[in-house]
């Protein structure tokens with residue numbers, strides 16, 4: 524697993540603080556509490572890697588993790604969305620930063636959108652998929668916390684989400700079940716990201 528030795532690199536809250544735009548990176552997005560940190564930790568086989576993204580003051584930053592064996596390859600943890608608590612002008616600043624990031628960032632090779640399998644495809648999830656589609660970037664949906672549903676129910680949700688996505692985002696979006704708890708789907712995710720990052 525090329526992600527096992529991922530480590531924290533930096534946190535950026537303006538475009539100027541981003542690493543040089545010459546590598547390969549994959550962005551992780553998701554509603555707060557969807558399970559994004561847990562998914563990153565499971566992928567990277569580390570218990571507290573993405574906790575750094577949640578420390579106060581970092582919740583409004585892009586957090587970069589680097590892969591020591593592969594130069595210029597990054598995992599980027601985007602701030603969790605869906606918190607009404609964020610003041611509106613800050614929200615607007617963020618919206619602009621993220622839009623700009625999606626529009627201009629050459630290194631960006633794909634987007635992972637993490638959704639709680641029990642609450643998939645909320646409005647802002649679609650917004651993120653839209654940003655990726657506008658750039659012609661591939662996106663991959665993780666339906667996480669799959670362990671919280673029975674196999675039948677999880678499978679039904681997967682089918683339903685897959686059908687909706689292929690209607691709304693034809694061709695560009697893949698989807699899988701995932702669980703940080705049981706590690707279901709970790710290898711599938713690692714394979715997709717390895718492809719995007721040319722590892």
Ligand code: GDP
Nearest residue numbers: 554555556557558559560561667668702703704
């Ligand atoms: P984030 O805000 O999207 O980074 O979400 P977290 O990763 O912090 O997860 C939010 C809550 O969901 C925490 O209490 C996690 O323990 C729990 N959680 C995350 N992933 C899973 C999972 O795959 N299975 C179960 N059962 N709980 C999970």
